[in-house]
Amino acid sequence: MTKPFYITTPIFYVNAEPHIGHTYTSVITDTIARYHRLAGEDTFYLTGTDEHGDKISQAAEAKGQSTQAFADHIAGIFRSTWDELDFSYDRFIRTTEPAHIETVQHILQKVYDAGDIELREYSGQYCVGCERFLTDRDLDEEGRCKDHEKPPEERKETNYFFLMSRYTDWLAEHIEKNPGFIRPAGYAKEVLSMLRSDNGLEDLCISRPKERLQWGIPLPFDTDYVCYVWFDALINYLTGINYPDDPQFEERWSNVEHIIGKDILKPHGVFWPTILKAAGLPIYQHLNVHGFWNVDNRKVSKSLGNMISPLVMRERYGFECFRYFLLREMSFGRDASFSEEALVTRVNADLSKNLGNLESRCIKMLGRFREGIVPEPGAATELEKDLEALVKRIPITVDEQMRNMEPHRALASVFELVDATNKYIDQRAPWKLAKETDNAESMELLDKTLYSVCEMLRVISLLLAPFLPETASRILERLGLAGALEKAVLPQDAQAWGGLPVGNPTQTGDPLFPRLEMPAAEDAN
Ligand SMILES: [Zn+2]
Incomplete structure (x- = not known):
């Protein structure tokens, strides 16, 4: 049982x-x-x-x-x-x-x-x-x-x-x-x-x-x-x-x-x-x-008319953006402030620029350089070993934070993986490696890099699934891992480096988080 x-x-x-x-x-x-x-x-x-x-x-x-x-x-x-x-x-x-x-x-x-x-x-x-x-x-x-x-x-x-x-x-x-x-x-x-x-x-x-x-x-x-x-x-x-x-x-x-x-x-x-x-x-x-949400720095109340309907927020920004903001902005237990400006700023920085760009870069590069097929990674170097170590550690941390009822901290931990992957891509500069087609070592390194970033996306998606279920499913689908969430067990499947099968076909798609526009200033009344 x-x-x-x-x-x-x-x-x-x-x-x-x-x-x-x-x-x-x-x-x-x-x-x-x-x-x-x-x-x-x-x-x-x-x-x-x-x-x-x-x-x-x-x-x-x-x-x-x-x-x-x-x-x-x-x-x-x-x-x-x-x-x-x-x-x-x-x-x-x-x-x-x-x-x-x-x-x-x-x-x-x-x-x-x-x-x-x-x-x-x-x-x-x-x-x-x-x-x-x-x-x-x-x-x-x-x-x-x-x-x-x-x-x-x-x-x-x-x-x-x-x-x-x-x-x-x-x-x-x-x-x-x-x-x-x-x-x-x-x-x-x-x-x-x-x-x-x-x-x-x-x-x-x-x-x-x-x-x-x-x-x-x-x-x-x-x-x-x-x-x-x-x-x-x-x-x-x-x-x-x-x-x-x-x-x-x-x-x-x-x-x-x-x-x-x-x-x-x-x-x-x-x-x-x-x-x-x-x-x-x-x-x-x-x-x-x-704690309480203050909306535009005032306590939420019927008479102030600042109750914020979740369906209106979904219509305006997409529900996962609103959901992400709520989860990330409030330290569980404390009060926090809501404004649409703060939502747009955070979503653009964390989801559009950080996570969304990472996903789009990874899968596009794989498409461009390896026809969208997950390549053989070969032996890990120091940089990949660092990623593997992080992947061993972070899911355990997330598990503890979720059990201690600190979802805001768990979400921040998941984003450590996003940051580390973005940094890894910049260090490896696969777009440069891809030009050195007659250098076998560069080609091997390119494969290693492409595999590692896609594997990081797999781990990130598994850990992100409780927070942003729809986004996590979309990323996994693009990695050729549709249905992976039904079989996954956390934290161990997120910790197991190499879970992404070599030869998996991936596919690109629309941006996960198109940049949000700032809400128009309301008329003063
Ligand atoms: Zn009373």
Whole structure:
């Protein structure tokens, strides 16, 4: 049996259409999933939509639609967008699915039976946008919700509470004993400070009275209430791999990687592990947290209209260019800035000039000097030995970086190979060697050079495949290696120098990355 690997995006809340933030999360998840598939692991990638809660029922009402119709519509947009962008998810889950409702009720009953859920009267400051009662920390100086800049409503309610505070010390200890459990490390620190704050961890309200909210999953032990959205939403990660019935559940679950944005650190870093613990389930392996995209130096928001549609970016620049920019520009965990100018600059430098030129030079020279047939390389000299050494080392580095959730660094490592190959070509100057047709030594050296650059392209393509799947396939096809990705195993096949068969027919093609034009300056308004 191959090793199972399980990776998740958060389920996206259906109150907005897909924007740069959702797209980044999905691009990272897709890239990591593709890497693990190429590493021969039995990979399962889960994504989907979160569809319960008052915000959704209010948004549906405002549009004059039934809540279900509204949720169906937005969930459909997410799904079709991800399909258009060719994200390789294995399951698209919706929290309104019967299977999910059953799982949530199962977990609720387990936690209730364990004595970790209690009915209490509560009075407090409720923010409709946040869908929860706020604490003082959530309010600004004017007493408004910090996130929504609106004053909360005073509400009194009898509700069910999950006794999360019981798990404060256990969770803090787990985080301290397991570096990398939440990564990068700054976010583990942030969760620890939530746990260690003066008030400590509060208990979590997990219900809404049905008289106020119909749109939710009924509590199995009190059908006058529906489940609070986070408790419901987080459990999707269990439903996604058919908890508890699937015989593979345990093994998959023990290898889970959650990918989230930092705005949902608390639910994933605090609520989720304590819910799992209370339900008697092992907690997740890693929580991987990425930063925010600022667009044109401002936070992405609906009201600013700077959400950046992935389909518009695909139309304008090609999706792999946008995908490359997202992967390369953001250091995983930190914030980054997006602008179309920055995208054009980076794509032109890295993809058009660097990678694209390399591919076109290699295959054109092979066409011109050797009729497109991969020649016999002969014995390696120092220069080829240097390339071979690099090819031994870099795939291992990439493997480590991908497993440490540092895709931006892994991508930079792949480009070390691109740079080394460009440098090698300049050192060898095959166009000069090609003129010395009556010098046998020059001809041998030319063959060696042409073989080596094409072999480097093969290695680069294999390693690039998780990041830029379409580009990698195109390069491999031109090298006469169509279908190579289906058989390849990383990192070893990238490390094995000489994988390109002598005598392989290659073919030239259109430029992989035509130079992008700078976007026209928009009218000042
Ligand atoms: Zn709020």
